Amino acid sequence: MAAACACCTGRPAPQRWLGVLGSALLLAASSVLAARVLPGRIEVLAAGGWEAPYGITLVADGLSALMVLMSGIMALLMSLFSVSSISPRRLKDGYFFLYFVLLAGVNGAFLTGDLFNLYVWFEVLLIASFVLIVLGGRGAQIDGAVKYVTMNLLGSVIFLSAAGILYGKTGTLNLADLAQRLPFYENASLRQAAGGMLLVAFGIKAGVFPLFSWLPASYHTPPHVVTALFSALLTKVGVYALIRTMTLIFPLDQAYFQPILLVVAGLTMVTGVLGAVVQYDLRRLLSFHIVSQIGYLVFGLALFSAGGLAATIFFLVHVMAAKAALFVAGALAHYLRGTSDLKQLGGLLESRPALAVLFALPAMSLAGLPPFSGFLGKLALVQAGLAGGAYFTVAVSLGVSILTLYSMTKIWNEAFWKPAPAPGPERRISAWRAWGVALPGGVLALFSIVLAVAAEASFSLCLAIAEQLLDPAVYISAVLGGES
Amino acid sequence: MQISLALLIAVLFGCGFYLIMRRSYLKVILGIMLLSHAANMLVFTSAGIVRSPAPLVPEGMQAAEASGADPVPQALVLTAIVISFGVTAFALVLFRRAYDVVGTDDIDELRHTEI
Numbered sequence: 001m002a003a004a005c006a007c008c009t010g011r012p013a014p015q016r017w018l019g020v021l022g023s024a025l026l027l028a029a030s031s032v033l034a035a036r037v038l039p040g041r042i043e044v045l046a047a048g049g050w051e052a053p054y055g056i057t058l059v060a061d062g063l064s065a066l067m068v069l070m071s072g073i074m075a076l077l078m079s080l081f082s083v084s085s086i087s088p089r090r091l092k093d094g095y096f097f098l099y100f101v102l103l104a105g106v107n108g109a110f111l112t113g114d115l116f117n118l119y120v121w122f123e124v125l126l127i128a129s130f131v132l133i134v135l136g137g138r139g140a141q142i143d144g145a146v147k148y149v150t151m152n153l154l155g156s157v158i159f160l161s162a163a164g165i166l167y168g169k170t171g172t173l174n175l176a177d178l179a180q181r182l183p184f185y186e187n188a189s190l191r192q193a194a195g196g197m198l199l200v201a202f203g204i205k206a207g208v209f210p211l212f213s214w215l216p217a218s219y220h221t222p223p224h225v226v227t228a229l230f231s232a233l234l235t236k237v238g239v240y241a242l243i244r245t246m247t248l249i250f251p252l253d254q255a256y257f258q259p260i261l262l263v264v265a266g267l268t269m270v271t272g273v274l275g276a277v278v279q280y281d282l283r284r285l286l287s288f289h290i291v292s293q294i295g296y297l298v299f300g301l302a303l304f305s306a307g308g309l310a311a312t313i314f315f316l317v318h319v320m321a322a323k324a325a326l327f328v329a330g331a332l333a334h335y336l337r338g339t340s341d342l343k344q345l346g347g348l349l350e351s352r353p354a355l356a357v358l359f360a361l362p363a364m365s366l367a368g369l370p371p372f373s374g375f376l377g378k379l380a381l382v383q384a385g386l387a388g389g390a391y392f393t394v395a396v397s398l399g400v401s402i403l404t405l406y407s408m409t410k411i412w413n414e415a416f417w418k419p420a421p422a423p424g425p426e427r428r429i430s431a432w433r434a435w436g437v438a439l440p441g442g443v444l445a446l447f448s449i450v451l452a453v454a455a456e457a458s459f460s461l462c463l464a465i466a467e468q469l470l471d472p473a474v475y476i477s478a479v480l481g482g483e484s
Numbered sequence: 485m486q487i488s489l490a491l492l493i494a495v496l497f498g499c500g501f502y503l504i505m506r507r508s509y510l511k512v513i514l515g516i517m518l519l520s521h522a523a524n525m526l527v528f529t530s531a532g533i534v535r536s537p538a539p540l541v542p543e544g545m546q547a548a549e550a551s552g553a554d555p556v557p558q559a560l561v562l563t564a565i566v567i568s569f570g571v572t573a574f575a576l577v578l579f580r581r582a583y584d585v586v587g588t589d590d591i592d593e594l595r596h597t598e599i
Contacts, residue, residue: 116560116563119564120563120567123567123571126571127570127571127574130574130578131574134578134581139585139586142578142581142582142585142586143582143585143586145578145582146509146578146579146582149574149575149578150504150512150516150575153516153519153520153571153575154504154516154519156571157500157516157519157520157522157523158523160520160523160524160526160527160564161522161523161526161527163527163560164523164526164527164530164557165526165530167527167530167531167556167557167560168529168530168531168532171531171554173556173560
């Protein structure tokens with residue numbers, strides 16, 4: 001499905017419109033999939049007709065379908081953004097081709113039903129993201145890419161080794177089959193070691209506490225739209241893989257992984273937000289916020305309860321939209337003033353009130369102020385945390401919320417509120433270009449509000465997905481044909 | 485055989501991790517290469533080392549006569565080798581480019597993205 005879209009680009013001239021068309025098709029396809037799966041069903045596709053434990057299976061359960069739907073929405077919005085902001089030279093270098101390879105990798109990772117294919121899809125999306133990061137080849141880009149590439153290759157190696165160990169012990173790599181066989185394998189420490197290696201590998205991709213250094217070093221170097229796309233999709237694939245493996249393969253070892261995940265979650269939140277507080281570059285600041293938001297996601301997972309997982313899923317959807325919206329607003333400010341250094345920005349509220357609103361809505365949502373989706377997500381997380389007895393991490397998450405609010409206020413004060421430091425000429429950007437950026441940003445900001453208004457419906461959907469995740473037997477019997 | 489292969493994998497991992505923590509680009513690249521070799525070896529040997537004929541099913545039979553080597557890890561490692569080959573090639577070009585941009589071979593000089 002996604003690969004079909006990838007094939008339709010590659011020609012230089014009409015690429016822009018093919019890009020938008022391709023992502024619209026992707027969104028349509030993922031909507032169809034979501035409509036079929038989200039009532040609580042699980043769709044299984046055995047590639048080439050080889051049945052489950054032997055062949056390659058694609059599985060779409062509630063979580064996969066929701067993630068694919070979100071990536072479809074992001075793909076369409078970001079392709080609109082790309083059309084107006086990517087330079088012809090980058091287009092000629094195959095920007096949209098890589099864009100779709102990346103999407104194919106992301107969606108493949110969401111849908112695949114076996115561990116080795118997860119590795120392959122990870123590599124597909126990594127290599128596309130490597131090239132997207134260096135495309136254009138400025139010094140800072142190369143510099144960021146070196147760190148990004150090294151860390152992520154390390155993650156891949158660890159992931160592959162874990163897959164090898166699990167295969168050696170169980171003789172299968174199909175996730176459902178693994179989930180079925182692993183409980184019969186007595187050597188718990190080896191099982192936990194393999195689980196721990198997967199944790200490290202996915203942790204690198206997701207950017208959790210000790211392993212996130214590549215993220216703020218590289219995310220602010222490529223063009224704005226690439227940063228927005230990465231923040232919406234790439235780290236979230238790591239989180240998805242964590243949720244999938246922890247709930248499906250290692251439910252036995254939850255007691256072992258829970259304290260690790262809780263500590264990691266707390267430290268991720270704190271280090272991310274502390275990194276953000278001291279930054280004065282808008283994009284670096286927002287990159288550190290990605291890290292701190294990942295902490296919240298891991299926190300919900302670590303609780304291993306329906307409430308916690310539902311909160312994580314809700315938060316995942318919210319943060320994908322809010323974060324991308326912030327990057328879009330930041331991009332617009334950069335286009336207007338030619339810099340994203342907060343000290344040199346200023347007075348945007350006066351000159352561009354619409355942009356100020358565009359920034360303020362997702363910023364308040366991210367900080368967790370009441371009428372927005374971020375508030376509901378955090379409220380659900382806190383409730384689940386209290387129910388699960390993780391009082392300390394709850395306290396940490398509340399403190400981090402305040403710091404998030406502080407750093408958002410800092411951006412607001414510096415970029416929008418205070419008078420412009422030098423009455424420099426505001427850059428003229430064409431209406432076409434401004435709308436190309438403002439439209440996706442506006443839709444994302446509205447999305448966050450809609451999510452909050454429809455909280456009842458969306459949260460019950462998340463809860464249904466979470467309950468599906470916590471009952472692996474359904475997944476196993478759907479994949480292996482009920483012979484368990 | 486098992487022991488020596490296990491030792492080999494351990495040595496490859498050890499050297500790889502050591503090299504990847506060095507400051508020179510070239511050593512980091514070599515470290516990545518060694519690490520991916522180590523992971524490939526690990527996958528390859530994951531099904532155990534057996535001396536046996538190919539697990540082919542003779543004509544007219546339903547199953548292979550002797551239990552042969554497991555073909556799955558070999559298929560997996562084939563994919564993994566191709567991937568690591570491609571990724572290493574990309575990393576080589578990238579590091580070469582980084583060398584051109586920064587003008588030294590020292591990772592610590594890569595400070596464009598820090599403040």
